[in-house]
Amino acid sequence: MINTIIGGNSKVEGLLEASDPTRVDGLVQGKILSKSSVIVGEHGVVRGDINAVEILIAGTVYGNLKAEQRIELTETGRVLGDLVTKTLVIDEGASFKGSCTMEVMEEKKASDGAHAEQDIEEESKDSEEKGEDKKGKK
Numbered sequence: 729m730i731n732t733i734i735g736g737n738s739k740v741e742g743l744l745e746a747s748d749p750t751r752v753d754g755l756v757q758g759k760i761l762s763k764s765s766v767i768v769g770e771h772g773v774v775r776g777d778i779n780a781v782e783i784l785i786a787g788t789v790y791g792n793l794k795a796e797q798r799i800e801l802t803e804t805g806r807v808l809g810d811l812v813t814k815t816l817v818i819d820e821g822a823s824f825k826g827s828c829t830m831e832v833m834e835e836k837k838a839s840d841g842a843h844a845e846q847d848i849e850e851e852s853k854d855s856e857e858k859g860e861d862k863k864g865k866k
Contacts, residue, residue, distance in 0.1 A: 736771055750780075752787070759791075770804050777809070785822075792826070 731748035734740055738754035747763045752772040760766055762780035772787035783795045785805035792809040793799055799813040803821035811828040818824060 730767070734772070736769075768805075770802075783813075 729749065730751045732744075732746045732750040734744075734750075734752045734754045734756060736753045740754070740756045740758070742758045744750070744756060744758065744760045746761070746766075749765045749767070750760065750762055751767045751769060752760075752774060753769040754772060756772075756774045756776065758776045760774065760776065760778045760780070762778075764780065765782040765784065766778050766780040767784045768774055768778075768787040768789060770786045774787075774789045774791060777791040777794070778789065779794045781796045782798045782800075783793050784800045784802070785793075785807055786802040787804070788806040790808050793807065793811050793813070795813040797813070798815040798817070799811055800817040801807060801819060801822035801824060803819045805819070806823045808825050810826040811824070812830075813828075814831050816828060816830060
């Protein structure tokens, strides 16, 4: 359920903070901070950054997007700015100009695996050295 709606003929300037889902069908000039989701409708325009849990863009954003969980650009969505998220969905026809940073789970697992291999190698070296000490003492 969307509790905050910026209508098509509305204009908001400054910081918009919301704890519930927010939809922008008008113009927002400033930053949007949400503890939930932000939807920029097909005719909505945001000139500023958006920080939220989930962001769906069907309109136009001139600014950076940072979502804790997911960013989605629909076929009518336009973003000129950088994206930071865990999950990114870009529909055919969407437009995005900027950089994207994603947290990839495989990299974390791979790096954890590399640490595990390194630990195993260190343990085997330690045991080899202990074996040599025992042999040397005999």
